[in-house]
Amino acid sequence: MQISSRFTIAVHVLIAIETFKNDHKITSEFLASSANVNPTVIRRLLQQLKKAEIVTVKRGSGGADIEKSLTEITLLDVYNAVEPVENGQLFHFHENPNELCPVGRNIHRIMDHRLEEIQNAMEDKMRRITIADVMADANKLIES
Amino acid sequence: MQISSRFTIAVHVLIAIETFKNDHKITSEFLASSANVNPTVIRRLLQQLKKAEIVTVKRGSGGADIEKSLTEITLLDVYNAVEPVENGQLFHFHENPNELCPVGRNIHRIMDHRLEEIQNAMEDKMRRITIADVMADANKLIES
């Protein structure tokens, strides 16, 4: 089970907006062409990023833009914006373990904090990487 | 998108085997009752754990057992055993980004090492937690 491609597409989109903001009008069509996905997918994604106050989208005339400084947007912000995971839990737990069994009755108390630890390790790392960092790499690669 | 419940069920199963190994014959039926899932699900899971040399399963007479010391089984071992993720990649990438676009052409080079960093952070944490650690918590909770 993998984390959906919405996350990588979202980062792609942010990089593309930043890269082309002075040369192109940033429409869903344009972004869709860069990522090679359907424009509607991009529009929905932009809505999610907009709700998270990461981008602005102009209706009618069209065009998307990044709303805040790239150093203030972490990968975790993007991840949380586009991955609508239930309760924010990375791990799916089996429902209704047997309450009559000592293991089944306690399995949540046994495992929950461990799962949290693991998820936190991942989220901490994501919090430490900003779009500015990623953009710096992008600039180096695109120039050359 | 969440990581499938096979992982939490697998840990549940290992805890249950260890807890009841002296008092019950550990059949798929028995484990299924504790986790409250179908016995066939347990059997298939045990096959995956067996391939990873984490458990042994006796055919015919029946019964599952843990093959190695609990301190030598990490959560990462269990995770890798039961999560058949393609290439072991946690993040799903959108296929075929546009090669004619400077961003599309470079997006993998831009992001891959960041995604690896994040995945490594998670896996490192999983590697540091053993079934023995989890079992210690289980014993405390079950006794009381």
Added chain:
DNA sequence: TTTCGTTGTAATTTCAACAGTCACAACAAG
């Protein structure tokens, strides 16, 4: 105010993976 390109969103479809279930041959041991 009409036109035009775009966004926002609903509806539908396709597809893959998870998970549940049934069925039964293969097997081990008494």
Added chain:
DNA sequence: CTTGTTGTGACTGTTGAAATTACAACGAAA
């Protein structure tokens, strides 16, 4: 040879991702 169990194929239901179609709402410029 009987019994209980495993190993596995086959089928089903369900869920979510992603693609696609369609169109009303909208903004700006002609």
